[in-house]
Every structure is written in C-alpha cells, then in structure tokens.
Amino acid sequence: MDSIRAYYDQRAPEYDDWYLGTGLFGARDRPGWQEELAALLRTLAALPPRPTLDLGCGTGFLTRHLGGQPLVGLDQSPAMLGLARERAPHGHFVRGDSLALPFRDGTFGRVFTAHVYGHILPGDREAFVSEARAVGAEVVVVDAGPRAGPPRDEWQDRTLNDGSRHRVYKRFFTAAALLAEWGGERVLHEGHWFVAVSGRGGGGGSVRRAHQDGEGD
C-alpha cells in the first residue's frame, strides 16, 4: 500500500469529521460550509436515478445520497469500505483500484467520483479519467472548490487524531477548470468549498484498451 492509500485507510474512522466539523475540524473557521454542503447534497439527490458506480466512495457519506440501482461503491481502503457498508446498506461495496477498474466498458449509467480526482498525481490522471469514462455512460465529478483562489495544486501536511503526520497532494478547482479537464458539459454546483460537473462517458481511450488487452511484447 503506498502512503496516500495507507493514509486514507488510517483516516477512515475520523474522515467524516471533515464533513461534520467535528474532532480536529471543530476548530476550523469555515464560513458557509454546512450550508454549501447541504446544497451539494440536494443537487446529488436530485440527479436522475441511474445504475451508479461511486469511484473512491470513502465512508459512503455522499454515496447514500445517490439514487439508482445497482449502486456500487469502489475504494482501495478496507476500513473505508467497512464504514460505507454500514452507512449505505442498499449499496454493494468492492475493493479496487480506480486506475484499473474491474468493470467492463459501459457497465454503469453513471460514474460518480468525489474528492478523489484532485488527489491523483499528474502521471495517473489520464488513466483515472479514461477508466471512469469507459465504464459509465455519464460522469459526475465533485471536488474542492477554488476557495477564493485560482485553480492550483499543493502538497499538504496533515495530522490525524493519533498525531501521525502525512503528506497529501491536493488540487483546488474552478468549475470551468474541472469541466475542461473532463470534457464535461454541465456545471452542477459552483461554490466556494465544492464544485461539481457532469459530462458524457462512454469513451474508453487508449490507456484502458492497453490494460484490458494486455497485448504487446
């Protein structure tokens, strides 16, 4: 397990503190956070129900607001998946790698992914987008909003409840920037804390075909 994957597995029991403003996040000043989160949840709940894959589902905090069946959550972290199974019992949760999805092209009506793409390093982005677009007819991508700055990336130092320290790569997006990277079509949410866009999937691309065929010398 590489360090970012181990970090999220370790963070699983305290992950929702980020959403709820509890634990170590209780001291953070985040004006408008809860209101904007509520608006994002309403937007997700209003999406037309479709068979959905939640890619990097984490604890299932957002998964439970997604309509449609089957509802499948995929994550690399066993601890995250355990929590998601409790939180969204109507879902089916599997361990897997977002860069090599264990699903055939076009399996889902929608691939939903939240707060995962912005942690993907530049060299893996093409594979991430290609995999997501291949297995879903539509993609919905949620990530960190601009927070009053331009689109940017940074390496953050993060501390967990046990005092352990971790380095995490993270990006901040405008809706326009996220839309452009995904070849998206529609802005679903454009806020300070969060942005969400949707676009068409169904486009495998060269990276996925190479994975699947396994041909070559």
Ligand SMILES: C[S@@+](CC[C@H](N)C(=O)[O-])C[C@H]1O[C@@H](n2cnc3c(N)ncnc32)[C@H](O)[C@@H]1O
């Ligand atoms: C910031 S959390 C987001 C969780 C959830 N989507 C949400 O918005 O609350 C990122 C999640 O992506 C998962 N993840 C990171 N890299 C992954 C990969 N290569 N394959 C599958 N899951 C991955 C982590 O285990 C973690 O649960």
